[in-house]
Amino acid sequence: MQLVIFNGSPRGKNSNTKVLLDRFQKGFVGNGGEVVSYDYLIKEKHLDEQVEHFKNADCVFIALPLYVFSVPGIVKKFIEEIGNFDGSGKKIMFLVQSGFSEASHSDNAKMYFRTLAERWKMEYLGTIVKPGAEGIRMMPAMMTKKVFKQMTDFGKQLALTGELEGPALQRIATPYEFSKLRILFYRFLQLIGVANLYWNIYLKKNKVFDRRFDAPYSI
């Protein structure tokens, strides 16, 4: 099976999207799949070539971070450049990863992908939704082990069956929403002041912790 990959992260090679794609490719190529091309959409001067790769593909994989509940601007530009296109007989799949803890925030990006597949008349294989993915490229191995295995398995599934497994897509997209217990737990973390630990580490490192609520454009 041949696959054409597009990485839609503005962070390009330093993206969490790339880290997830790497694991996917490992499972895909390790089971006989072939990656025909891998484009970073951030390289906008190659847009014409990227569109050509899209139109010539048998199976397309577009992966991106969630930006304001939809795709990053560079990805929308790529989609506009492709335009309405008859991709009958071709397949498409997506990945959307986000920093939000709940998968529900990615619902509308996912819905958009479904409608796009319809526009392009391509067979929609599904969307891998991974919440809580900010910092995945820096997390210790024990924290990423599960998601890396899930991504490798998706690659394997695609290479061997040409599809993505429905239940596996559901499993990676968890939690979908916060449970009552989790909300209580979060309130407790807020109370003891560690809910925003991840951000505070950087704010302190950059010596701007005291200025974190600056509102520079206030008149």
Added chain:
Amino acid sequence: MIRKIVILNGNPDPDKFRLTVFLAELEERLVSSGLSVITHFLSEKKIKSCLGCWDCWLKTPGICRQKDDAEQVLKDAINADLVVYASPLIMGMYSALLKNFQDRMIPLIHPYIEIENGESRHRKRYPNYPGAAVILERNDATLSEIENIKIIFQKMFKNFHGGIEVFEFIEETNPKEISYAISNI
């Protein structure tokens, strides 16, 4: 009450989409009813894509590392009472031009997360946020695409702490009606 309005015109091609003509008439009507209006034609601005670096949250709180026209547009927008997000729908979604600017709006909010109605959202950076009016040119968008876009805007403004006051398609209304609706907010 609405006094200051900023119109973000996300039309990439005024020859192709009639949205710009619609907005010009809307602006005229708003001004003649005594409101102050600033229109930003995003197609004429130099606004780079968000880099995803998060300097605006973690290094220079509230300020983007990229120095371009986005800064002035953001200043105008955060100090307005109402911001009009206007775009033709292209490939079932608002334009890359408008989306690109929305991505650059994150300096206006805070990285910290709070839980509101059981769902996480970003906290405020500013005490007050403008309301939103969404004016779209529907073109060939399907019903499911439209429904989806509406929810995206709702989620966005939950995080940008402003209510959606107007959500209209120019094919189904006219500048007079929208101007009237805005004057009565």
